[in-house]
Amino acid sequence: DIQMTQSPSSLSASVGDRITITCRASQGIKNDLGWYQHKPGKAPKGLIYAASNLQSGVPSRFSGSGSGTEFTLTISSLQPEDFATYFCLQHNSYPRTFGQGTKVEIK
Amino acid sequence: QVQLQESGPGLVKPSQTLSLTCTVSGGSISSGSYYWSWIRQPAGKGLEWIGRVYTNGGTNYNPSLKSRVTISLDTSKNQFSLNLSSVTAADTAVYYCAREGWDLLGAYYFDSWGQGTLVTVSS
Numbered sequence A: 001d002i003q004m005t006q007s008p009s010s011l012s013a014s015v016g017d018r019i020t021i022t023c024r025a026s027q028g029i030k031n032d033l034g035w036y037q038h039k040p041g042k043a044p045k046g047l048i049y050a051a052s053n054l055q056s057g058v059p060s061r062f063s064g065s066g067s068g069t070e071f072t073l074t075i076s077s078l079q080p081e082d083f084a085t086y087f088c089l090q091h092n093s094y095p096r097t098f099g100q101g102t103k104v105e106i107k
Numbered sequence B: 001q002v003q004l005q006e007s008g009p010g011l012v013k014p015s016q017t018l019s020l021t022c023t024v025s026g027g028s029i030s031s032g033s034y035y036w037s038w039i040r041q042p043a044g045k046g047l048e049w050i051g052r053v054y055t056n057g058g059t060n061y062n063p064s065l066k067s068r069v070t071i072s073l074d075t076s077k078n079q080f081s082l083n084l085s086s087v088t089a090a091d092t093a094v095y096y097c098a099r100e101g102w103d104l105l106g107a108y109y110f111d112s113w114g115q116g117t118l119v120t121v122s123s
Helices: none
Strands: A004-007 A010-013 A019-025 A033-038 A045-049 A062-067 A070-075 A085-090 A102-106 B003-007 B018-025 B035-041 B048-054 B059-061 B069-074 B079-084 B093-102 B108-113 B117-121
Touching: A004 A085, A010 A019, A019 A033, A019 A085, A033 A062, A033 B108, A045 A062, A070 A085, B003 B093, B003 B108, B018 B035, B018 B093, B018 B117, B035 B069, B048 B069, B048 B079, B048 B093, B059 B069, B079 B093
Parallel strands: A010 A102
Antiparallel strands: A004 A019, A019 A070, A033 A045, A033 A085, A045 B108, A062 A070, A085 A102, B003 B018, B018 B079, B035 B048, B035 B093, B048 B059, B069 B079, B093 B108, B093 B117
């Protein structure tokens, strides 16, 4: 299985801050990586697919980059509704595997 | 916008079979090219992909669960289901259903998820 290592596991930030979350794959996965947002009790929401493509309806303050084994999710200006848990997911092979998640909290 | 909703017993006894259903609304489960997937998350742990069923009924399973898992479609009810046999306390988790699609370049994504349902395995 491909192991996805996500960091940090949590971070505290303020509205307006720029934040970056990283995922590393245990082997190369080209650009077969997605980023998802999850709020408690809600359905997860897709943000980014193929490493850098915004899913439909996602604000442009979200961006993704990377290929191979290292990937980043950046939120350029954190908004109140962005406080949530974010996780990465590799779509390169089976079984699909996930990062452990990053909880973004209000400072 | 397609919506997914999980349903099923919240409590299952050890050694029994866990059965969940995902009801799809806002679109037909048999139209388009999508995989219909199950994912779970034990409390305090990461997400685990269980498996998926394609529009034509073909399946892929996580090797770690393959001997106990069956995922199937019921097109007449616009639902798909998960059966996990011989459960233990380790199968206690929030279970999510989700839809996986792909674009013209073959890039995959999960674009719709259910809210999740907690299943506890206990006697």
